Amino acid sequence: MKWLYGIAAIAFCLKILFIPHPPANLSDIAIVESIVQDSGVPNAVSGIIFRNRLYDTIFEVVVFTIAIIGASFLLANEKPARMIYQFSDQPSIVLARLGATIAALVSIELAIRGHLSPGGGFAAGVAGGTAIGLIAITSNPEWMQGIYRHWHVATWEKVSVLIFIVLSVITLAGFELPQGQLGTLLSGGVIPILNLLVAIKVALGSWGVILAFIRYRGLF
Template structure:
């Protein structure tokens, strides 16, 4: 079978060399104004958010579902293990101060990216990662019991499930053509469902990361 792969590689190489005009010229591509078109259709300056939550919303919907299944898998696979006897954490004061300072900065960035991700670089996934980073930095400096109590007190598991269900509902409305008013370009409440989808994704990723961190701390004693 190797000779088939060799012939296919040679054919593909000859195609790129002998038929270069099949590629759209850069001049024609710039005239299409793809970025401007996406921005106008989505109603948000951040065209990446417009693509993720409008043009490719179907893919984004299943990305959220896959992340949810991954978090459920972590909990399921580690549920039969014995809790760790020792939890590895920072104990020196300078490391604790720096980690919590970093957690505060990451949390503020997470809120900013979630609320304004459709207006500037950022978005729901980046906001969720920043929020998960903040929680991870707190986890390596705080008692695991306190972090678990906080998780239970705020009913984070329930909030995570609600955020997923709301995201699926809003995504379904958008895919069916039920859209909010676009609003004024550059305004906070613009882009239809996009700002709300950003916030829901940020909540889902951050809280899901929190749950996974707690599981790894409990059963592995480390992150």
């Protein structure tokens, strides 16, 4: 059977190389414009992620959640690091916290206006996680852990995932919020809400992973 698989693979490669794919007839419609009209947001990428391929986005969020749980599970059996070395020189601390402030502001901007301009929930969450990481490498680990537990950050992360899944299922079932006026902050129906939930989930999940690695592995 191996030779049969080999012939099939060669035939498939020849098909890709020598048989042209018929171009789609797009003379009467612009894809980007149609996505913007259907989703009600100027950022066509957000329209695709949170509407056209929302089913895929649900599982991307679930996979990220499983990755966070897996990291915490794998590190749970290790002994906490005896000594955690952190930045102690004042210039590094000032630069790290300045960078954290800028990253946090970018995260808020992308989370709130990601459906209007380049960016989105995942980018906002990464920026938020970067801000938290920069604070973590210049602050007391116990203080960061205390804040994490006091505000029940792990619980809020899971709540954001559940709300995202529920809203996504409702949207996929055909129930949508009014799109509003294109280009305004309150437009795009449920897309801005999903955008914000993804940003919260990614940022808070990154916070948990950062604390876990610092506690058990220290700073790399």
